[in-house]
Amino acid sequence: MSASVQHEDWWWLRSKHRTIRYSSADDQRRSFEATTRRDVALSLIAARGCRCFNNEQRGLPDKLTQLDVARSLGCAIPDTLISCDKAEIIAFIQAFGRTIVKPLSISFAPAYGSDDATLISIMANLVTVAEISAASDEQVATFPAIYQAYVEKSYELRVVAFGDACLGFRIDSQASPRSAIDWRRAERLPGIVGREPVPLPPEMQDFTGAFLRRSHLHSGVFDFAVTPDGKTVFFECNPSGQWADLDGTHGSVTRLFADGFESLLSS
Template sequence: MSDLGPVLVATNLDDPTADVVINELHDRGVPVVRFDSGDFPHALSVAAVITSNGVEGTLSTPSRTADLSRVRSLYYRRPSGFTFPHLDDQNARFALTQARYGLGGVLASLPGCLYVNHPHCIGDAEFKPSGLATAASVGFRLPPTMVTSAPDAARAFIKRHGPVIYKPLSAPLYRLHGVSCTVKVAEVADEDIDEAVSGTAHLFQQRVEKSADVRVTVIGGQVFAVRIDSDLLDWRTDYSHVRYSVATQPPGITEALYAYLAHFGLVFGAFDFAIDRQGRWWFLECNPSGQWYWLEPETGLPMLAAMADLLERTTP
């Protein structure tokens, strides 16, 4: 086993993908410290000192302690946010800000650490307009897209580029009658647009008349492309209607994938494409914290080994 220190895994309690990665690392004899930033400070503590060598000190959970100067990699998945329910609103805001810039700043400054991915880079890449603009700049084919809060502009876009779909720019927790819901991708007509559009920003995009979807997962130096066949506008709404197969990438895709990741400073990305009826690939989005493990049992692609190799740092 390498003399490097532990792999840190930052995620929430319910994360099956993190579970299988941690099990794989354990089987390899790689030390792992799993934590959730939402446990700070009651079940997570930090004692960091800034020196000429960078950040030194410890990060501690009830069962593990990590030497911050020897962290080999940080797998930054989907940690929950800081909460301070025992404080009043004003003091909770203050405590949350200190935690974000304190603990968050320490985690973003680990010396010699490989980030998968760096939390600041994740934040930058999660802005859909930035991602779409970058995709166009590196050579991906992009459907006509508009971000607007102007109803007249939305109607004009729909008339010019229809059929058009609506997509949320981000997907925060949304509850309807106390039930968690997802704001779905849906086709929209000009008569559906009313003054409510002026209430916030919306993303409208020309619908690709597709024959299939593709999820391309980049894990360090390896690329895994999976074709997804379904009769759905958004295949994520009903996995029972989905069929998977290994896809062959057209020329130039791999180079564009890595140019996109380099722009944002990422080493991992889950890219979604639509394949039209002429076989052309259209970029839809890249999730810097996307899911990927469910595709391995469906295709046999060695994605778990690739992720463990990356975090263990046995590959570049």
């Protein structure tokens, strides 16, 4: 095998979720080929010392680390517990009332009883003391999850950042009961979840830029809640987050990325 890879090359390997189930031998082959190409690319990047967008080799920051970084930079975060201890979880819910549960990292799973490659997205959900109490100790102890005090929202804010530049989009998640807890449940239903460009204060640009630098990232898609009293609360930053749906007809996010990549390539 031969490959022309130079030290000054830039690579961008976007993380994508794949299921272990396949509907055909061709799907299985394509998945294997994609995994192999990615492994070869990572090896070439390491061997040639190439530059990798969002620093794939360093590993991407997990949700717990993200919360720590956000808090250290002065941004509000939800009261959070990461646990698989039944008594500890029940005590947390009793202390904070309405509580959200969500996975630490993997948010996709193969569909139960399905023979195809369908993925089920595991979203944020409200959880109660009764539900935790009804589960066996073994069921709760099987895996840790993120438990967070529910944040009352006026709306949600998605911020696409590249370096020190960023763009904000208001998501009216509270317009429908279906999207109130996790707006992704209604993102494909037209007219339910709006995404409108909004101006951002200078302190938001300062925060996202500092967060990316601290996390060794070039770009990220940030999710915040804005409370009824105007407080901004950090949820997470997705280094491979989707943004094309925010671009609409104005193309502002595309221009953000184009300008950012142009700056990187000339550095």
